[in-house]
Amino acid sequence: MKSALRGATAIVGVADAVSPTGTLPLWGRALHEDVIRRALDDAGLGLGDVDGLACVGNLMAAPELAEHLGLALRWTDTTMTGGSSFEVLVQHAVAAIAAGMAEVVVVVYGETPRGDRQRAAAAGRDGLPYWMPRDTPIAEWEGPYGLRQPLGPYALAASRHMALYGTTSAQLAQIAVSTREWAAMNPDAKLRDPLTIDDVLASPYEVAPLHRADCCLVTDGAGAVVVTSAERAADLRSRPAYVLGAATRQDHSLMVGEMPDLTTTAGALSAQEAYAAAGVGPGDIDVAMVYDSFTITVLLHLEDLGFCPKGEGGPFVEDGKLGPGGSLPTNTNGGGLSYTHPGMYGMFLLTEAVRQVRGTAGDRQVPGAEVALAHGCGAVLSTFGTVVLGAVRS
Amino acid sequence: MSAPWDPAPWPSIAPFWEGLAEGRLRAPWCERCDRPVLYPRALCPRCHDEVGPWRDLSGRGTVYACAVEHRAWLPGFDLEPPYVVAVVELEEGARLVTNVIAPPDDVVVGMPVVLHPVDVPGKGFIARFVPAG
Numbered sequence: 001m002k003s004a005l006r007g008a009t010a011i012v013g014v015a016d017a018v019s020p021t022g023t024l025p026l027w028g029r030a031l032h033e034d035v036i037r038r039a040l041d042d043a044g045l046g047l048g049d050v051d052g053l054a055c056v057g058n059l060m061a062a063p064e065l066a067e068h069l070g071l072a073l074r075w076t077d078t079t080m081t082g083g084s085s086f087e088v089l090v091q092h093a094v095a096a097i098a099a100g101m102a103e104v105v106v107v108v109y110g111e112t113p114r115g116d117r118q119r120a121a122a123a124g125r126d127g128l129p130y131w132m133p134r135d136t137p138i139a140e141w142e143g144p145y146g147l148r149q150p151l152g153p154y155a156l157a158a159s160r161h162m163a164l165y166g167t168t169s170a171q172l173a174q175i176a177v178s179t180r181e182w183a184a185m186n187p188d189a190k191l192r193d194p195l196t197i198d199d200v201l202a203s204p205y206e207v208a209p210l211h212r213a214d215c216c217l218v219t220d221g222a223g224a225v226v227v228t229s230a231e232r233a234a235d236l237r238s239r240p241a242y243v244l245g246a247a248t249r250q251d252h253s254l255m256v257g258e259m260p261d262l263t264t265t266a267g268a269l270s271a272q273e274a275y276a277a278a279g280v281g282p283g284d285i286d287v288a289m290v291y292d293s294f295t296i297t298v299l300l301h302l303e304d305l306g307f308c309p310k311g312e313g314g315p316f317v318e319d320g321k322l323g324p325g326g327s328l329p330t331n332t333n334g335g336g337l338s339y340t341h342p343g344m345y346g347m348f349l350l351t352e353a354v355r356q357v358r359g360t361a362g363d364r365q366v367p368g369a370e371v372a373l374a375h376g377c378g379a380v381l382s383t384f385g386t387v388v389l390g391a392v393r394s
Numbered sequence: 395m396s397a398p399w400d401p402a403p404w405p406s407i408a409p410f411w412e413g414l415a416e417g418r419l420r421a422p423w424c425e426r427c428d429r430p431v432l433y434p435r436a437l438c439p440r441c442h443d444e445v446g447p448w449r450d451l452s453g454r455g456t457v458y459a460c461a462v463e464h465r466a467w468l469p470g471f472d473l474e475p476p477y478v479v480a481v482v483e484l485e486e487g488a489r490l491v492t493n494v495i496a497p498p499d500d501v502v503v504g505m506p507v508v509l510h511p512v513d514v515p516g517k518g519f520i521a522r523f524v525p526a527g
Binding site for chain 1: 407433439458459460461462463464465467468471473476477479480481489490491492493498502503504514517520522
């Protein structure tokens with residue numbers, strides 16, 4: 001059944017900050033201010049219009065950022081689900097706006113792992129320490145075995161998919177190749193040179209079966225989106241991207257040993273529920289923005305989103321249909337694999353999906369794109385947020 | 395920096411680590427699900443019933459998923475790359491993240507393995523596996 005919230009809200013402003021160098025001149029609060037200001041400007045709004053703020057980071061990230069901006073807000077949300085946080089926060093914002101708890105919500109993200117490392121080195125400090133939460137079960141039950149996070153769990157999922165379904169490294173490599181073809185059309189992308197399947201297979205193993213070129217970038221990046229009611233959107237100068245459906249799911253968190261089935265994610269459920277809320281199905285999706293931390297991540301998403309049956313993702317991607325001119329344009333900004341990946345990439349799924357349904361994606365615009373989805377995935381195939389956006393409200 | 399793991403088991407799961415030091419794989423048992431609960435906890439994550447007394451497990455299982463780490467990314471870790479990180483499904487039903495100690499090319503999904511507790515210097519026993527038979 002379609003959700004009562006279908007089309008009740010819209011994303012009316014987007015901005016992102018990404019550089020082909022992989023580093024940005026701004027960081028911290030200055031970077032957040034930059035993308036917030038530009039996203040609001042895109043919408044024709046100002047900070048004084050904002051009454052809700054959502055972001056992740058510190059324990060009190062949203063109130064802290066509000067304090068910095070001098071905002072006294074009706075509504076804040078700091079729900080942290082890793083890379084899917086921004087799809088999850090958009091879902092929360094949609095509910096809050098529909099319930100009258102807020103009217104103009106900014107969802108913002110910015111991290112600068114590459115610049116942070118350079119600044120640390122220049123100051124004679126080490127880079128970031130290896131992160132593993134203490135006093136939680138993962139430190140005791142997965143930490144002792146040298147499982148590298150987050151790459152190791154994705155390699156485990158790939159091994160299982162290969163064993164059950166015959167998926168090959170070359171099929172996974174094709175995902176990186178198609179994504180790179182999109183990146184070539186994005187002047188902000190970190191990696192734009194042509195890539196071949198052989199290049200991917202010749203790149204060294206990180207955690208086999210995943211090669212280095214199966215893995216996402218580590219770059220600086222930031223983005224923001226502005227969500228408001230459809231009524232308010234009608235008065236604004238920007239073209240709205242209506243939120244047709246949004247759903248979230250999780251079935252474990254940091255521990256891959258707790259994942260019920262390494263080849264089927266909880267995203268299969270968030271996808272079903274988001275489609276149902278929006279009254280659409282996989283055949284209606286003109287542009288698929290799916291989280292690509294690794295090539296295997298995309299493969300699992302394509303199956304779980306219903307674009308092909310479980311186990312058939314390998315043959316499905318083989319003909320290059322994810323790339324420019326293909327039948328399922330996917331990750332048209334060049335993705336986490338070639339565009340940017342500051343750590344929690346889900347923000348950039350939203351900014352690109354909005355641009356595509358607005359028809360403002362430039363060289364990489366998919367002709368006639370009316371419905372796009374942003375499918376965020378956090379931690380180790382753990383937390384999911386699926387947002388369906390449309391150019392038309394109903 | 396050393397391996398990111400404090401061998402400070404919570405009191406309720408001490409029998410697991412004590413059993414390993416004796417070469418045994420032990421787990422609390424959920425009567426309703428008729429299967430072990432690993433990692434151990436008070437409420438079964440499947441049926442949410444209270445978990446029953448500990449039992450000895452066979453220590454046998456099969457490789458559910460396996461990956462090969464090619465980089466020495468973790469200072470102080472005792473295995474040299476390439477080494478196998480695996481999820482092993484125990485014959486009683488639970489799964490463990492572990493290492494299978496064998497040449498990486500020999501380890502495949504579905505292969506039978508058996509418990510091989512290893513005493514890591516300064517850390518204590520951990521539950522690794524080796525190919526069965």
